[in-house]
Amino acid sequence: MSFKSILGHEGTINKLNALAAGGRVPPALLFYGPEGIGKFLAAKEFAKALNCTGPDETLRDKKQELKEEIGLFAVPAPAPHPSSSIPHISGDACDRCVSCSQIDKSVHPDVRVIDAEFQALLMEENSQKQKTLRIDTVREFTRYVYQKPILSSWKVFIINDAHTLNTNSQNAMLKILEEPPPGTIFILVAAKRNLLLPTIISRSCAIEFNRLSPAAVEELLERGGMTLDEASALSELSGGSVKKAGDIKEVRDRLAGITAADSQKIFKLVSSLPREPYMAREEAKIMLDMLLVSARKKWLAQPPGKKASEHAALVRKLLDYRRFLNQNVSHGLVLEAALLESEKLSVALR
Numbered sequence: 373m374s375f376k377s378i379l380g381h382e383g384t385i386n387k388l389n390a391l392a393a394g395g396r397v398p399p400a401l402l403f404y405g406p407e408g409i410g411k412f413l414a415a416k417e418f419a420k421a422l423n424c425t426g427p428d429e430t431l432r433d434k435k436q437e438l439k440e441e442i443g444l445f446a447v448p449a450p451a452p453h454p455s456s457s458i459p460h461i462s463g464d465a466c467d468r469c470v471s472c473s474q475i476d477k478s479v480h481p482d483v484r485v486i487d488a489e490f491q492a493l494l495m496e497e498n499s500q501k502q503k504t505l506r507i508d509t510v511r512e513f514t515r516y517v518y519q520k521p522i523l524s525s526w527k528v529f530i531i532n533d534a535h536t537l538n539t540n541s542q543n544a545m546l547k548i549l550e551e552p553p554p555g556t557i558f559i560l561v562a563a564k565r566n567l568l569l570p571t572i573i574s575r576s577c578a579i580e581f582n583r584l585s586p587a588a589v590e591e592l593l594e595r596g597g598m599t600l601d602e603a604s605a606l607s608e609l610s611g612g613s614v615k616k617a618g619d620i621k622e623v624r625d626r627l628a629g630i631t632a633a634d635s636q637k638i639f640k641l642v643s644s645l646p647r648e649p650y651m652a653r654e655e656a657k658i659m660l661d662m663l664l665v666s667a668r669k670k671w672l673a674q675p676p677g678k679k680a681s682e683h684a685a686l687v688r689k690l691l692d693y694r695r696f697l698n699q700n701v702s703h704g705l706v707l708e709a710a711l712l713e714s715e716k717l718s719v720a721l722r
């Protein structure tokens with residue numbers, strides 16, 4: 373993997389590429405945008421590009437030029453670590469040096485990922501149960517921030533799902549974001565920028581990641597081993613997020629296992645929702661989206677007339693039901709109503 377392997381964010385990747393090549397990098401970066409579109413992967417590849425020691429000396433002059441162009445909001449590159457060889461300066465990772473391979477394996481001592489899993493290990497808890505990143509976690513990783521780098525020039529801390537940092541945790545991070553030790557970079561990866569304090573945002577250089585195109589999602593799913601047909605169907609429902617495509621696949625696979633007589637089917641589908649309310653709501657939304665895509669297709673396939681109007685009315689109703697799921701209503705009841713309405717026009721989950 374390297375920047376070249378990231379699909380669909382060309383402008384953003386070019387910017388990161390130039391920052392890494394120039395060696396002047398803002399100490400706090402905020403990668404924000406919807407879930408499942410490659411922000412974390414880009415953060416990891418950026419850490420690799422910064423610390424890569426692959427042999428590419430011909431680009432050294434280019435790096436010098438870029439240093440002068442890239443601006444204000446940046447700190448100069450730290451001196452090379454004594455144990456590292458000549459820094460790689462193409463702005464992308466070679467994927468072969470010790471640093472690249474250690475980052476790929478998540479064992480690089482100077483590139484740390486702070487996330488629910490890190491917190492769960494630290495607190496000896498279940499990683500599924502980490503809803504927020506807590507102040508003790510921030511205190512713990514702050515200890516590493518002030519230690520000297522072990523292998524590479526740059527120390528990089530990737531705080532994944534940074535929007536789950538609670539208020540105390542965010543306040544505890546303000547000082548290190550403002551005055552980080554030289555050669556230290558924080559990359560906050562957040563799906564919901566509005567959950568971050570304005571004081572955190574103002575200390576960070578924000579880089580927006582947009583939703584992927586359906587074609588990019590399809591290609592990524594195929595690369596992951598899916599058949600073209602399945603990748604194509606899921607990319608259409610994914611809303612530009614590979615993560616969402618994966619979630620939809622899970623729901624589809626589960627629904628495919630539900631067999632029942634027609635009269636029982638809706639009851640079985642609704643009662644198959646997970647028990648945990650948050651997860652049940654998310655699955656109900658996925659099922660509503662699946663119904664919406666089927667209903668829209670049927671509507672568009674109809675010639676103008678009574679049938680087309682009925683399908684158009686169903687699409688409007690399903691959109692209303694979809695909105696209800698964001699409110700404090702029973703997701704089971706909403707899903708049941710949506711399935712009953714859809715059944716009348718032979719619109720099924722697929």
Ligand SMILES: [Zn+2]
Pocket residue numbers: 423424425426460465466467468469470471472473
């Ligand atoms: Zn490398």
